Amino acid sequence: MTTLTKTEGEKAPTGPDSFLSVRDLRVRFSTEDGIVKAVDGLSFDVERGKTLGIVGESGSGKSVTNLTVLGLHNPKTTTVEGEILLEGQDLVTTPEKEMEKLRGNKVAMIFQDPLTALSPYYTVGRQIAEPFMKHTGASKKEARDRAVEMLTKVGIPQPRTRVDDYPHQFSGGMRQRAMIAMALVCDPDLLIADEPTTALDVTVQAQILDLLKDLQQEFGSAIIFITHDLGVISDMADDLLVMYSGRAVERGSVREVLREPRHPYTWGLLSSMPRLGGSTSQPLTPIPGSPPSLLNPPSGCPFHPRCTFTDKVSGDRCSTERPTLGDGRAAACHLTAEQKQTIFIDKIQPRLR
Numbered sequence: 001m002t003t004l005t006k007t008e009g010e011k012a013p014t015g016p017d018s019f020l021s022v023r024d025l026r027v028r029f030s031t032e033d034g035i036v037k038a039v040d041g042l043s044f045d046v047e048r049g050k051t052l053g054i055v056g057e058s059g060s061g062k063s064v065t066n067l068t069v070l071g072l073h074n075p076k077t078t079t080v081e082g083e084i085l086l087e088g089q090d091l092v093t094t095p096e097k098e099m100e101k102l103r104g105n106k107v108a109m110i111f112q113d114p115l116t117a118l119s120p121y122y123t124v125g126r127q128i129a130e131p132f133m134k135h136t137g138a139s140k141k142e143a144r145d146r147a148v149e150m151l152t153k154v155g156i157p158q159p160r161t162r163v164d165d166y167p168h169q170f171s172g173g174m175r176q177r178a179m180i181a182m183a184l185v186c187d188p189d190l191l192i193a194d195e196p197t198t199a200l201d202v203t204v205q206a207q208i209l210d211l212l213k214d215l216q217q218e219f220g221s222a223i224i225f226i227t228h229d230l231g232v233i234s235d236m237a238d239d240l241l242v243m244y245s246g247r248a249v250e251r252g253s254v255r256e257v258l259r260e261p262r263h264p265y266t267w268g269l270l271s272s273m274p275r276l277g278g279s280t281s282q283p284l285t286p287i288p289g290s291p292p293s294l295l296n297p298p299s300g301c302p303f304h305p306r307c308t309f310t311d312k313v314s315g316d317r318c319s320t321e322r323p324t325l326g327d328g329r330a331a332a333c334h335l336t337a338e339q340k341q342t343i344f345i346d347k348i349q350p351r352l353r
């Protein structure tokens with residue numbers, strides 16, 4: 001578990017050395033109702049060989065962010081601004097033809113539902129072999145051998161036979177493994193896993209998470225890991241990004257953010273989610289109110305209409321001034337550092353036990 005090697009107070013990665021560096025990303029969709037601001041000024045970094053966890057309520061823009069990194073958005077209805085620098089190459093301005101060469105090769109994605117990624121009409125083996133042939137120029141025979149090798153790696157029994165099965169002949173857990181095999185067949189430098197194990201039972205989930213960790217060790221891939229499960233996040237991620245309303249509201253190492261969260265939204269999120277090893281006597285507290293409209297987001301801090309601490313900030317700053325997220329370990333909130341610490345210790349921490 002890589003998280004254990006991190007020390008308290010360590011800064012989240014920033015700057016040009018990052019493998020992936022997203023800067024002031026804005027993604028907007030034109031809809032019949034108006035412009036949906038799904039991602040609104042988001043910046044984050046992922047280091048090579050490290051895992052960035054992303055958490056946030058449904059609709060906070062996690063999937064849109066990552067689909068945009070892969071260039072999987074409809075250019076007719078989507079406006080993308082800002083920078084997505086992959087080893088310095090800006091994916092926002094990279095032509096689609098070149099993105100096709102990157103996808104499945106240098107950058108790959110594991111989706112929540114394997115049936116969105118696997119076609120029912122082709123054998124599992126063919127679907128693993130094809131991106132390998134396309135990106136490496138391998139022969140059919142070599143690619144088939146590679147598919148068998150990948151199925152072996154992800155723990156599919158009798159891979160030489162099962163390689164010729166169709167996805168429906170696989171169980172749900174096996175399909176998830178097959179999709180992981182497909183995502184990893186070209187040893188991607190960046191793997192995006194969007195709730196990769198949510199649909200699976202706990203035992204298979206644990207096996208797949210172990211598998212991802214092993215593969216990361218072997219290939220040194222960077223991983224972006226999206227999940228609602230804090231236990232999984234603390235096990236898998238090095239750094240953590242908390243998203244709200246298409247923005248980053250808090251960032252730091254996983255340890256720092258989970259042990260001493262600094263943003264009222266993160267407090268709400270942690271109080272509303274079951275904790276690994278937490279006592280069951282503390283009831284979960286849902287965040288009051290509902291996520292903001294992305295058509296007409298609140299002014300100032302997008303969380304202010306749901307925040308119970310706005311009276312601690314002088315004037316009407318929370319509703320008029322957008323708080324910025326500093327570098328490294330940071331939270332985008334107008335409360336002072338001292339206030340955040342006091343409120344956390346007095347009011348929030350007791351709830352999290």
Ligand SMILES: Nc1ncnc2c1ncn2[C@@H]1O[C@H](COP(=O)(O)OP(=O)(O)OP(=O)(O)O)[C@@H](O)[C@H]1O
Pocket residue numbers: 029031036038056057058059060061062063064065294
């Ligand atoms: N093509 C689109 N057109 C219009 N709105 C969209 C489109 N795709 C996504 N959205 C909106 O963008 C917002 C962010 O969606 P996204 O899928 O990124 O949320 P998420 O954080 O991944 O949520 P979840 O945890 O439920 O997966 C949502 O309000 C969604 O309805």
Ligand SMILES: [Mg+2]
Pocket residue numbers: 062063064194
């Ligand atoms: Mg999503």
